[in-house]
Amino acid sequence: MEPFVVHKGKVAGLDRANVDTDQIIPKQFLKRIERTGFGRFLFYDWRYLPDGTPNPHFELNRPENEGATILVANENFGCGSSREHAPWALADYGFRAVIAPSFADIFYNNCLKNSLLPIKLPKEDVAYLLKQAERSDYELTISLEQQVIFDDEGFTSSFDIDPYRKQLLLKGWDEIDLTFVYEPYIIAYEKARS
Amino acid sequence: MxxxxxxxxxxxxxxxxxxxxxxxxxxxxxxxxxxxxxxxxxxxxxxxxxxxxxxxxxxxxxxxxxxxxxxxxxxxxxxxxxxxxxxxxxxxxxxxxxxxxxxxxxxxxxxxxxxxxxxxxxxxxxxxxxxxxxxxxxxxxxxxxxxxxxxxxxxxxxxxxxxxxxxxxxxxxxxxxxxxxxxxxxxxxxxxxxxxxxxxxxxxxxxxxxxxxxxxxxxxxxxxxxxxxxxxxxxxxxxxxxxxxxxxxxxxxxxxxxxxxxxxxxxxxxxxxxxxVVHIDGSEIAPTVTWGTTPAMSSPIDGTIPYPEQFATETEQKAVQLALEYMGLKPGTKMTDIAVQHVFIGSCTNSRISDLREAAQIVKGKKVAPGVRALVVPGSQQVKKQAEEEGIAQIFIDAGFEWRDSGCSMCLGMNPDTVPAGEHCASTSNRNFEGRQGKGARTHLVSPAMAAAAAIYGHFVDVRTLYQEVVR
Structure with missing residues (x-):
């Protein structure tokens, strides 16, 4: 996994609540057996018109959002299906972090496995960031080490993250390798139960 | 202790x-x-x-x-x-x-x-x-x-x-x-x-x-x-x-x-x-139909589609507005006035033998309404076999339903079973998200009995009234 330490990037806003993983990556793209290449299908049904041309009304197609690497959205982001194709698509498109007042549990976990940082911020902060994101030059800096997020204009906020997950992200470690360190406990557990 | x-x-x-x-x-x-x-x-x-x-x-x-x-x-x-x-x-x-x-x-x-x-x-x-x-x-x-x-x-x-x-x-x-x-x-x-x-x-x-x-x-x-x-x-x-x-x-x-x-x-x-701890009184629950694009956007069958202004926050109002646009529905419409062109009985929510029995009870001796395409997709090959042995499959077939092999099918339309854009589907599945059953598809989540009744009448009906007939 690619480590996540500090990231500075342009912010795109998606002011919608309950964005489900069916929207993030529609089902017709789940048939591939690779982990890569999902970015071009991200938000497909919102992003493209029936004739295949970009939908000019969709938030990410606005010129001011081009090249954004931080997505800000509303409550319950990533609800629904457990498909990890959702964070794969967001990361492949170029996002390194998603900010929202709340996330669905499975999606949140899936992000952490893919070095896509999910950040929960208070609703007022998200409202402020959604407003700022309407500009074409708005950038945020995220420090995972410090657990803070800030801009160059005085906004700053801190966020929580599980210390264990934080460590994995900072180092970019393979979790399965780490778990094998605990194999003696797994063997003991299996013995005790058999 | x-x-x-x-x-x-x-x-x-x-x-x-x-x-x-x-x-x-x-x-x-x-x-x-x-x-x-x-x-x-x-x-x-x-x-x-x-x-x-x-x-x-x-x-x-x-x-x-x-x-x-x-x-x-x-x-x-x-x-x-x-x-x-x-x-x-x-x-x-x-x-x-x-x-x-x-x-x-x-x-x-x-x-x-x-x-x-x-x-x-x-x-x-x-x-x-x-x-x-x-x-x-x-x-x-x-x-x-x-x-x-x-x-x-x-x-x-x-x-x-x-x-x-x-x-x-x-x-x-x-x-x-x-x-x-x-x-x-x-x-x-x-x-x-x-x-x-x-x-x-x-x-x-x-x-x-x-x-x-x-x-x-x-x-x-x-x-x-x-x-x-x-x-x-x-x-x-x-x-x-x-x-x-x-x-x-x-x-x-x-x-x-x-x-x-x-x-x-x-x-x-x-x-x-x-x-x-949360509580709900089962006696107050009516047959329920979703009208929007999240499973919470639902109404009792004897209710109507709400107005966005009825919701407390701006975020909710916006969500309801977008949902109604997507669904092509107007506030104030009676739930029983919503017409359907597709009916899907299946999915991991409602495709087991008792679900099929419940639906068959409503369908028995009747015909699928003109202009409605109705599908039954049993949850497993075992359920399929049992339904065929019990004669339930024949009830569906006689009424004009398509009787299929098992799978997830139209719940998410990863296989060829999808709902065309702009058309309404009474579905016993679990998600009414935009595009879930096909791009532009308009999904209404309901029980197997409600889906069966919608197939027969071409619009939603209160199965409580039908049940009184069945029981009699």
């Missing part, structure tokens, strides 16, 4: 392999169900690192998401075919048992787990599918995981997990005839919202739940995820034990009796404290 515990905490504590401050618990997984869509990248990860499946004996695979439901052996979609072939190859290579398209055990993963007796009380069960919560109906702790976690479980049979918060969802009173488990869970989500369960495991309790069959309980637990809860469960009782007796993979003979004694301990102790 041991502190009183909820059933959730009991199952959790029983499965902790390793615990350390500042870390999630390392949790042992008793059963890992696998399907073709969320597993190929996980197997590929194992292959790249030269890893094995630690416990193939605790792993069971099937193909369900993109299988065709007519001419199932002719998969015209090359990409889908490739995914199914990959599952076959992976299961062979890693020694994982597979119920493939030739197997009489094939079906939707959440239908066959219980049907085969793989699902048992007290187990920890995972699958790369959010509707894994279904298995909680047996008093198991069952939750959906992503593909990286699938790989982790394949390699280690464990997961690092934080202890969840616990919530009691108490359903009291009794249900009116014509009101089903599906209406209960839709009403719960409608009342408390699509994310009230985030971070919690739900325990469903109360008279209404106790009186339910196993298949009704599965419908309830299935949609826990639609409330944001990764898992929902119901403490096992005699109904659970009777269901499991004699199932293929359930313990046999004396071992089964011993298992029952153990399973009886799986109940929330007197005095145990939940992190949150």
């Amino acid at each position: 041991v502190a009183p515990k909820t059933i959730i905490e009991k199952i959790w504590d029983e499965h902790v392999v390793y615990r350390e401050d500042g870390k999630p618990d390392l949790l042992y997984i008793d059963l890992h169900l696998v399907h073709e869509v969320t597993s190929p990248q996980a197997f590929e990860g194992l292959r790249q690192k030269g890893r094995k499946v630690r416990r193939p004996d605790l792993t069971f695979a099937t193909m369900d998401h993109n299988v065709p439901t007519i001419n199932r052996f002719v998969v015209e979609d090359e990409v889908a075919k490739n995914q199914m072939t990959a599952l076959e190859r992976n299961c062979r290579e890693f020694g994982v048992p597979l119920a493939d398209l030739n197997s009489p055990e094939q079906g939707i993963v959440h239908v066959i787990g219980p049907e085969l007796g793989l699902t048992q009380p007290g187990k920890t069960i995972v699958c790369g599918d959010s509707h894994t919560s279904t298995h909680g109906a047996f008093g198991a702790l069952a939750f959906g995981i992503g593909t990286s976690e699938v790989e982790h479980v394949l390699a280690t049979q464990t997961l690092w997990q934080h202890r969840p918060k616990t919530m009691q969802v108490n359903v009291t009173g009794s249900l009116t005839p014509g009101v089903s488990a599906k209406d209960v869970i839709l009403a719960i989500i409608g009342k408390f919202g699509v994310d009230f369960g985030t971070g919690y495991v739900l325990e469903f309790t109360g008279d209404v739940i106790r009186r339910m069959s196993m298949e009704e309980r599965m419908t309830i637990c299935n949609m826990s995820i639609e409330a944001g809860a990764r898992a929902g469960l119901i403490a096992p009782d005699d109904v659970t034990f009777a269901y499991l007796r004699g199932r293929t993979y359930a313990p046999k003979g004396e071992a089964f009796e011993q298992a029952i004694e153990k399973w009886k301990q799986l109940r929330t102790d007197e005095g145990a404290v939940y992190d949150r």
